[in-house]
Amino acid sequence: MLCIKCGKSIADGSAYCNYCGQKQNAKKPKYHKRESGSGTIYQDKRYKKPWLAWAPSSKYGKGRQYIGCYATRNEARAALEDFMKNGRPELYNATLADIYEMWSKIHFNSVSYSAVKLYSSMWKRFKNVQDLPVRELRTAHIQEIVNSATSKSAADIIKAMATMLCKCAMENDIVQKNYADFVKIPKFEKKEKRIFTAEEIESLWKCSDQKPVQAVLLMIYTGFRRGELLALTVADVHLREGYIVGGEKTEAGRNRIVPIPPNIPELKEFVQQWCSDTGTGRLFPLTPAKFRSDVFDAALEIAHIAPEGLTPHSTRHTFASLSSAAGIKPESLQKIIGHANYATTAEVYIHQDITKLIEEMRKISR
Known part of the structure; x- marks a missing residue:
């Protein structure tokens, strides 16, 4: 070979x-074009693993098949050669149900029990595509499920769940694209929540010798969710100090201090009686469905209140409305009710002690 500068003959290499x-300039290795019918390997720098491998269309007669993305060209070539020799990888035909099982085993360990229940419930919405190979899942499939939601919050959860399932499939080189990213959330008309009127609350008080009615009244004056009330135990009740510890769902909502309004001593009497009567340690050893029928619906029937538009969650909205009308400070209300999205100022700089929260609840009366 000749020197690239002086042109004199030197040893090859x-x-x-x-x-x-x-x-001397090092020659870059040449990558020859693959033979027809042997698959395709190319680089796409938009991906973290930029080398993509595709099987040839002639292999299965249905157009070229995506195999996976890899960090290096050699890894992609090895995967393609293995595919050509041994057929599709183990997860190639994985269904959406397979991916859900794989994803849930990991994800459910990092979220609350209520979140697990929510995801499990939303998974039922995917019943028409659960047996579909995830590589055949497209935006249209997910969009149809999202469109079937009856509220924006449900639609948001469905899209988020589909996004995580597709991401799980991408991490296992089953699909190349997250089709859930292209789903559009439809517009929903915001419905005004029905709350208990002053007349309906008075009707409940007239029947407050009945335990179902007492439970509804406690929810109206404390803002406890149905699930939170059902989770309460005797150990959560601090009658001498005047508060109950409970809550779920968000970090802000879990194990929060909820004062019993001092100006409504009847509520403390209700709780004290429940603590004495329970044989299980739980104040209401019921399932959510049983609570709805045997407690909430029963209370409305006892008090002769029309049930249209009223749900157990209506008590929480009623509490928020009563608190606002009574003049309770927003930052105190947000701590009592356990919302996760209260203002940073209230969360970081305003520190409420139990005494102050009880004083705020003193503003509520019958």
């Missing part, structure tokens, strides 16, 4: 010229 010392 020399890194430097023996005469002038010039470093």
